[in-house]
Amino acid sequence: MTAASPTLAPSPLPDERKALLARVVEGLDGASLWWLSGYAAGLAQAHAAPHLALLQGLPQPSAPAQAGQRLTVVYGSQTGNAKRTAEKLAHDAEAAGLAVRLLRADAYPQRELASERLLYIVISTQGEGDPPDDAIGLVEYIAGKRAPKLPELKYAVLGLGDSSYADFCGIGRRLDARLAELGGQRLLPAGEADLDIETVAAPWREQALGHARELLKSAAAPLATVTPLRPAAAAPAWSHDKPFAAELLLNQRISGRDFKGSRFQQYGPASKDVRHIELSLEGSGLHYEPGDALGVRHRNPASLVDAVLQTLQLDGDTAVSEAGDTLPLREWLAARRELTKLSRPFLANHAAQSRADELNALLAPDRNAELAALLNSHQLIDVLRRWPAGWDAQALVAALRPLTPRLYSIACSRKRVGEEVHLTVDVLGYQAFGHPHTGAASGFLAALEEGASAPVYIEVNERFRVPADASRDIIMVGPGTGVAPFRSFVQERAETGASGRNWLLFGAQHFNRDFLYQTEWQDALRSGELHRLDLAFSRDQPEKIYVQDRLRERGRDVYDWLQSGAHFYVCGAIAMGKDVHAALTDIVSQHGGVDADGAAEYLASLQREGRYARDVY
Known part of the structure; x- marks a missing residue:
């Protein structure tokens, strides 16, 4: 038996205030809306109780904790990783009985920074040292002249990045240094997590939670029974860690001349290979909104795996044990390790293995531009061929980064296509260093035939939505x-x-x-x-x-x-x-x-x- 839905009481707001409220909440994510509800409840404490609650049948929220009695977790996320990591931290803190609020960076009230006492920031670095879009305003504020002195602030920063870029976790490092410059007390060193996020993020969260418990212990006991600031969300059946096998319905080229007569008809000589791909989500229970992305857990091309094994003269059937799993080397390279995206740590390791002075020199701090050019132009196989080195199977698997899913913007509305999801995929293919190269995920999708399946999940992007007000252009x-x-x-x-x-x-x-x-x-x-x-x-x-x-x-x-x-x-x-x-x-x-x-x-x-x-x- 399900509970009745809350009844929305008649609004006491005049029409112009209703319109203003609609503009204020437009585009906010769930965490921001729950914080806003708590903020409004706090303001309401100074007034007499109204005759009619806005939501009948719901418990009235408790007054929000004072700044000195709570933990504030702020995240800036481009692809969802920083958001997920921040949510884990906030959930653990709340489960420990601490007062915590979780905010996306663009929903954080900048005027409150001066009174903040305990602040954890989880932020990704986008591209060559840029903040994620939702954090641009906050980063500029903290870096700018209007930022307040913060002598009473205790803080910690966890940066997420991709070491295939030269300015790895640059935004996290700069925020960490700036908060210290403003007088804040750093509780633990800034974390710098690569694509294998949890290897750094998990211990960082544990330490951060320990500090929060210690600092807020006087407030923890009475807060342990407070109604959570956010509703507990049911874990989705399919996720980043447990993807759904979506059946391929259509794999149609929509560029060049090879598809006349299709519903995506184009003309002209073949050039780029762009595919329109349709996958079935029937039976998955997966839901998405326009603006969301589809995560695809792909496999590396077999030809690339063979090239790596041949170049290193390794046996693909060699059993390798890593992080509790034992698999043949070939399977590690095909499904578990990055082969098309390099990282600075691997290059440093390979420079030592190959004793290549040229490669080692590129890792110097003053050679970042040249290193960035190498990272952008070379795949793993190019480095192995250019600077030969001896690797054994175990060391190679340990040195390479985990294979990460690729995200593709969803190209359809569920209201029109039902239990399907459509993608527009540019199949990367080019010649470099005398050999053909291909994109790992785009090549994987392009090679799918009707009836085959791809492991997928939905990556929510609440920052990229059609206007809630349908009259907006x-x-x-x-x-x-x-x-x-x-x-x-x-x-x-x-x-x-x-x-x-x-x-x-x-x-x-x-x-x-x-x-x-x-x-x-x-x-x-x-x-x-x-x-x-x-x-x-x-x-x-x-x-x-x-x-x-x-x-x-x-x-x-x-x-x-x-x-x-x-x-x-x-x-x-x-x-x-x-x-x-x-x-x-x-x-x-x-x-x-x-x-x-x-x-x-x-x-x-x-x-x-x-x-x-x-x-x-």
Whole structure:
């Protein structure tokens, strides 16, 4: 027997306050909304009890703990790893009877930093030393002149990163140093977790929890019986650690000339290999929203595994035991270890094994730019061939990083496709150092045949959502496969009857062979599901034209849409995202009559309101 749903009582708010409240909560994730409910309850303590509770049938929340009696956990996350890690920390602290609040970085009230007493920050570093989008404002505030002195703050920082980038965990290190510079007391050294996150994060969380218990022990006993600030979420049946085997329904090339007659018809000579992939989620119970991503647990190409074994002259049948598992070396390399993404620790290990002075010199602190170039251009096999070294099977498995899932933006709305999920996959393939190279996950997906399955899970992205207010207009900038989530946005808004206009800016190299979902967009324009479409094909004329150029050309309209309340979205490569941001800054400066600082603040305010969202990678 299930409990009755809470009854929503008539609102005592006037209409204009209701509209303001809707704008405040728009785009906030679950953790932020629960914090907001506690904050509002605290304010209500100063007033007489109302005659009518806002939610009848629900217990009234207790007054929030004072800053000195609670732990605040703040996370900045681009792909969900920092969020999951922060949630584990907050859950453990709450289970220990501590008062804790968990906040996404863009929901953290910056004015409260001065009064904060115990703060743990879990933050990822994106690309070459950038903060995740949801943490840009907080990082800039802490780094800037307005940041307060923090003599009473005790803090700890856990950085998450990818050591295939030269500035590994750079944001975490800089935040840690800045908080100390402001007078904060560091409780434990900053953690720096690579893609095998738990090897660093688990002991860091244990130490951090120990410090929190000690500092908050006087408040722990009475708080142990307080109703939790967040509802306990049921563990999903399928997850990052336990993926669902999704059956392949369709694997259709949508670039080049090899697919005339398909519903994604394009024309022109073959060039890039972009696939439209449809997978069945029937029976999984998995749910997603437009803006979410699908995690894919792929296998490395057999040809690449063979090349590594041959180059090192190792036997793939050799049994290797690591972290409690015993598998043949070939299986470790195929399904458990990264082969296409290098890391600084492996390079340091290999430099020692190979006694390669050239490689060792690149690891010096003043050679970061050259190291970054190597990490971007070489796969494992390239390093093994360029600087030969002797590895045994056990040492190799121990030195390589665990294979991590790849995330793909979901390209459909469940309201339209039912128990399916669609992806737009650019199959990476190129020649380098005299040998063919391929993308591990994209090659895995491209090779799937109808009836085969892929291990998948849903990666929620609450920062990237269609507006809750269906009357809002949206501007979507998605060149190449960055258009994927906007296919889902347009479908979702059509299925829900949204009255706001949809404007898409799409870019690629060539109209004839790279215009992804061309016929769908043309049909959407005719049907009114899409209201405006601007295109930028960079190689179809002598001068290169990109989506940021189209934005500048349409600057007056872009600014007018934003001034009228439109939401602005960007999806695609990090470099493109920076170029689009620069174009937006110029547009706001020119058409809004403000200087560069004023334009930057305008865009920052849009981000804080949830009206400027990016999904860049």
